[in-house]
Amino acid sequence: MSAVMETVNETTRPFIAVTEVWVPKDGRLVWSSGDYGALADFAAISEKQSFAKGEGLPGKAWAEARPVVLKGFDGSYFLRAEAARVAGLTSAVAIPVFAGNDLKAVVVVLCGDDAERTGAIEIWHEENGLLLLDDGYYGAARHFEWVSQHTHFPRGQGLPGGVWAANAPMLLRDLGSGYRFIRADSAGRAGLTTGLGLPIAVPGRRTYVLTLLSARGTPIARRFELWNVRSSRSGAATEAVLADGICQREGPLWDDEHERRVAAWQGAVGEALGSGLPLVRTDTALLTAGYASMVALPLYRDGVLAHVVAWYY
Structure with missing residues (x-):
């Protein structure tokens, strides 16, 4: 591993401590994959857990068919509260994939x-023609949280409004100085650098947008990729083409002169494409490339797989 790579790993801490995927099986949600870092005891408990519809945080997101933010576990419906407390975990967000x-x-x-x-x-929802903050977790960025609670977005404005208008994932760089990011001043003060916005499809006509805002010292990820899905005439997803991406080490990943694509079941992104399911990977190939883990999240539009978003730490 290069000296540069070692420096990056030693001086940055992930904003997200745990990522896990739950899939329906026989009327319950069961564990599918996850990254728990050094939290081996919490991982062991989680892998044996399952949730009925409406039970626990994953079951609540399933039953209510919407993303759910839970900022505190004590006295809540979070079933692993004691194990989370021991592991130093305090907040969670559940994102259903429909x-x-x-x-x-x-x-x-x-x-x-x-x-x-x-x-x-952050979770944003549409109300009376505007996107309002449904809820969010901000860590130490208290002033930015206050600004966000008092901000709303019309269609097409800012990162949430842009995702809403395009009904597609978006990446924004240089949040603290970018004119397209409405909260640029407070983002700069909080040290936020990169924004990823995702449309979250749910049953009915409700609109939800998820935004992940990353800071340099405690990044959500060190690499982001947005892939557009191409399908056969039968409607089967066959390949994904890189539409945008950014990496701390490599800079911009997208190049219109050299199209990058993956086929279904080719690598982790191809597995999400082929299966239509989100996944978390922590394997040797990632470690060789300098990453501890990656998440691949498929996004659907009108019931059809439209995008795969991947982030790596």
């Missing part, structure tokens, strides 16, 4: 809270 009315999976991310961990995981 294809039309069919639940494919629930992705849960968990965070710890301290004075240094800065970033944002």
